Amino acid sequence: MLSLDALTFGSAKSALEQGCAAIAAGETVFDLGGVSTADSSGVAVMLGWQRLALKAGQRLDFINVPENVQKLAALYGVDQLLPQS
Known part of the structure; x- marks a missing residue:
């Protein structure tokens, strides 16, 4: 199972x-609930x-996506490419 605490430039x-x-x-299904820092x-x-x-x-589904990542994806117009369950 995927286990991450950050999705940032330094951890990308x-x-x-x-x-x-994992794929x-x-x-x-990738659970991003443990991600506390993201950019x-x-x-x-x-x-x-x-x-x-x-x-x-395959197709990935994302759950517990941090709110700031959701907002960034929407801002960039790619939120539809990152389906959430």
Whole structure:
């Protein structure tokens, strides 16, 4: 299970790798409830995960997405690409 406490510029590479491994293991729901710090890099990471999942014929759903990440995704016009359960 994916377990992250930050989705920021400093953690983006590690977060992307963890998510890619989770997708390869068949995970299709990412719970971001443990994320206490996030910035626009988090949106980019989530888009990267979604792109990888779609390439693998899967679709990711995100739950407990931090409010600031939701707002950033909406601001950038990509919120529809990051489905939430």
